[in-house]
Amino acid sequence: MENVIMQHQNNDAEKSDVPVIVIKDLHKAFGKNKVLKGVNLTVKKGENLVILGKSGSGKSITIKCIVGLIEVDEGEINVFGTDITKVDTDELNKTRVRIGFLFQNAALYDSMSVRDNLGFTLKRHEKDLSNDEVEQQIGEILESVGLAEAIDKMPSELSGGMRKRIGLARTLILKPEIILYDEPTTGLDTITSREISELVVEIQKKYKTTSIIITHDMACAKFTSNRLMILRDGIIYAEGTYDELEKTDDKWVRSFFL
Structure with missing residues (x-):
C-alpha cells in the first residue's frame, strides 16, 4: 500500500486561475557566472509548482529572489500583484510576512x-498576543x-x-499564503521523505497554500506537484504535469524520470 501512495500525483488541490506569483525575464549573475538568463513562470493560487534542474541550475536562487534574499539583475517578480524588485x-x-x-x-x-522556537517567531510578528494565545497557537500548529x-x-x-516538521511548523505559525520549500526531503530516508511529501500536500489542502517546491527527489515531485518546470541553461526549458514530462520525446527531460 505504501508503494501505491508514493506513486500518487497531487491533482486534488483547490486551485484557481488567479496568479499569485508572476516572474518575467528574470536574470541573475554572480560575477561572470550567469545563473538565470530570462526565467519566466507563473504560479496560480492554491497550486504546488515543483521546479527541477541539475545542481547549479538556479533553482534555489529563483526562490530566494522571490523573497528578496537575493537582489535581481533584471526582470520582474510580481507577488500578490506587487513587483517586489521595485519596492522599499x-x-x-x-x-x-505572507x-x-x-x-x-x-x-x-x-x-x-521547540516551544521557544515557535513562540519567538510568533511573538515577533504578533506582539499583541497573550501568553495563553501563544501557547494555544503553538499547540495547534504542532498538532498539525x-x-x-x-x-x-x-x-x-x-x-x-x-x-523538518518543526521547521515547517515554525513557517506555518505565521499563516503564510505562499510557502517556498527548498529541498524538503534532502538527507531523509525513503519513509521519512514520503511522510514529509504527504505533509506538504496536507498543508496545501488544509491551509489553501500556494507553493513552490525545489527538489531532486522525484518521488516527492510526483507526489506533491500539480505542475512541474525544469530549469536548464538559465531558462525554463520544459513545463507540464509529471505524467506529461515523463512521456515527452525530449531525451534530456526524460533523463530526470529514469
Whole structure:
C-alpha cells in the first residue's frame, strides 16, 4: 500500500486561475557566472509548482529572489500583484510576512526548545498576543505536523525528519499564503521523505497554500506537484504535469524520470 501512495500525483488541490506569483525575464549573475538568463513562470493560487534542474541550475536562487534574499539583475517578480524588485524595505517586509520559507536544514535556533522556537517567531510578528494565545497557537500548529509531544525538546534531540516538521511548523505559525520549500526531503530516508511529501500536500489542502517546491527527489515531485518546470541553461526549458514530462520525446527531460 505504501508503494501505491508514493506513486500518487497531487491533482486534488483547490486551485484557481488567479496568479499569485508572476516572474518575467528574470536574470541573475554572480560575477561572470550567469545563473538565470530570462526565467519566466507563473504560479496560480492554491497550486504546488515543483521546479527541477541539475545542481547549479538556479533553482534555489529563483526562490530566494522571490523573497528578496537575493537582489535581481533584471526582470520582474510580481507577488500578490506587487513587483517586489521595485519596492522599499517596508513594502518588501509586508510581502515577506505572507510568505513562508522552509530552508534545507530547517534553520531552527539550537539554543531554544521547540516551544521557544515557535513562540519567538510568533511573538515577533504578533506582539499583541497573550501568553495563553501563544501557547494555544503553538499547540495547534504542532498538532498539525504531528509533533505535539515534541514541544519541550531541544533541536539536538530531534531526528532529521522531526526537524523538518518543526521547521515547517515554525513557517506555518505565521499563516503564510505562499510557502517556498527548498529541498524538503534532502538527507531523509525513503519513509521519512514520503511522510514529509504527504505533509506538504496536507498543508496545501488544509491551509489553501500556494507553493513552490525545489527538489531532486522525484518521488516527492510526483507526489506533491500539480505542475512541474525544469530549469536548464538559465531558462525554463520544459513545463507540464509529471505524467506529461515523463512521456515527452525530449531525451534530456526524460533523463530526470529514469
